[in-house]
Amino acid sequence: MLKKLFLLLIILISAGAFAQDFGFGFDDDTGAASNPVSVKVSGEIAAEFAPYFHDFLENADFWDISLSNVKLNFTLSSPYIDVFTFFNLNAASISELWEGNERLKKSNYTPLIIDEVFFRAYVKSVNIEVGYRKLSWGKADGGGPLDVTNPIDYSDLRRITDLKAIKIARPMLHITLNTGNFSKLEGVFIPNFAGHRFAETGRWQPSQARNMRSTVETGITSIAKDTFMHIVAANPAYLPLLMGLENSLLSFFNEIPITYPSTDALKYFQAGLRYTTTIGSVDIGGQYFYGNLFRPSFTIAGVDVFLGDLASGIFGGLYPNPTYQGHPEWISPQIKYTRYHQIGVDYAQVLFGFNIRAEAAFHLTEDIKGKDGSLQNPFIGWSFGFDRDLFMGLNINLQCNETLRLFNKKIKDNPVLDAEAGTRAVSTRLTMQLSKKFLKDNLETKATAIWDLENTDFYIIPAIVYTMGSLTTELSAGFFAGNEDGDLGQYRNNSYIKVGLKYSF
Secondary structure, eight states: OHHHHHHHHHHHHHHHHHHHHTTOSOSSHHHHHTSOOEEEEEEEEEEEEOOBHHHHHTTOOOTTOEEEEEEEEEEEEOSSEEEEEEEEOSHHHHHHHHHOOHHHHHTTOOOTTEEEEEEEEEETTEEEEEEEEOOOOSSOTTOOTTOOSSOBBOSOGGGTTOHHHHBOOEEEEEEEEEEETTEEEEEEEESSOOOOBOOSSSTTSOHHHHTHHHHHHHHHHHHHHHHHHHHHHHOGGGHHHHHTHHHHHHHHHHTOOOOOOOOOSGGGOEEEEEEEEEETTEEEEEEEEEEEOSSOEEEEEOHHHHHHHHHHHHTTTOOOOOOTTTOTTSOEEEEEOOEEEEEEEEEEEEETTEEEEEEEEEEEESOTTSOOTTSOOOEEEEEEEEEEEOSTTOEEEEEEEEEEESSGGGOOSOTTTOTTTTOOSEEEEEEEEEEEEETTTTEEEEEEEEEETTTTEEEEEEEEEEEETTEEEEEEEEEEEEOTTSTTGGGGGGOEEEEEEEEEO
16 A cells, blocks of 8 residues: 555645646746756557467467556756656556456565666765666676666566666665765665566466475375385385375475565665776776575474374374474475675676676675575676677677586585575576667667576577667567577477567657
């Protein structure tokens, strides 16, 4: 309810400012002249048709796969304060705002209808911003390790190339102190937390979430069989009970409640400092950030107690029929967001015609020894990229992001006991875009490729975009391939073609 009231208040303020700019609310010209306020209204209306190849091949009804969006922006500028209100007015955002979504409420997600809503005040060399803000830290183009203030909306990967659009605005206080012509000190305070947004159902739901219950069942059954094997070895008569263990536990696992933690409390606050400057032709920066990793960890607590009670029931002559309600102390799913400290640096320079960008950061998590399976281990992250004009107007933009997990030998083999089990210590993603413009830059052809090296899966996005004044048309496609267990390859049935039309005003 507070979010709805806040939203209505912002809309009314924007509408009032808009009316004043066009002559409403002033008794005479003197009053208008004494209030030098300007308002800019902008936005876009877009429609897309984006069917999936797999649905077409399977003779599914894909003709209803269409997307439409209306963005409405109000910007009020004055000598001492600016107001920015950017809204997404589409069916999904309005439905979420008024009908509500329990998980989104508990996770303190920003409503989809808000793109950004914030105030900016100027006090000499200090800028103060308050509200729902999208903030970009670091120098990498495609989201480097230093870009840590806003989660990403991964609920539809057809928009993955537009990083600003898929960032989720967060309530924050952002203060900037200009310390020189090319230097500034920034501070940010975020009172609560929201992780990355993933689809909860449907074709874009990650396999990790879709298979969560089967992971629990398989993991605990594996541990149980290993634990009880020595009993069966001593008494072969127990072998049928052991072989039927998986079926006997199936109803039990379906009763386990798996819920995400509420992260709207102040104990989930985040804060950071960032300083940037220019020395000669080199831009450098450094930052410290204290917050939560955007990806949750999932483990199970109480496995030893659970197996002890189970052993007593099975091998004590009782028929195995565990019930969660009767034994809540047995087992407890844990979904956590890992707290961490980050110290990082970045660098940018034009060298031999290459626009070079680099970032590196050390992440010290709460699991400082790598032994807590419910949390993520400390890790190092870095990125390196450049863009450059080649021949015949062709431009290349290349970026490599990589993370290296520390204390990897401490990772347990079973995903029930360790959230990072089965994952690689090194994760490398290469993103490349080739583009060329024609017809006085009105026509652009481009191709984007995202490749996860260790998983050997990739995502290729070719596109043709034509802009004529305020009207933009686009023909694009997306192809997923590679390892079906990878972050990208799991969506191999989601390859699509997209036709879009957008009018900007």
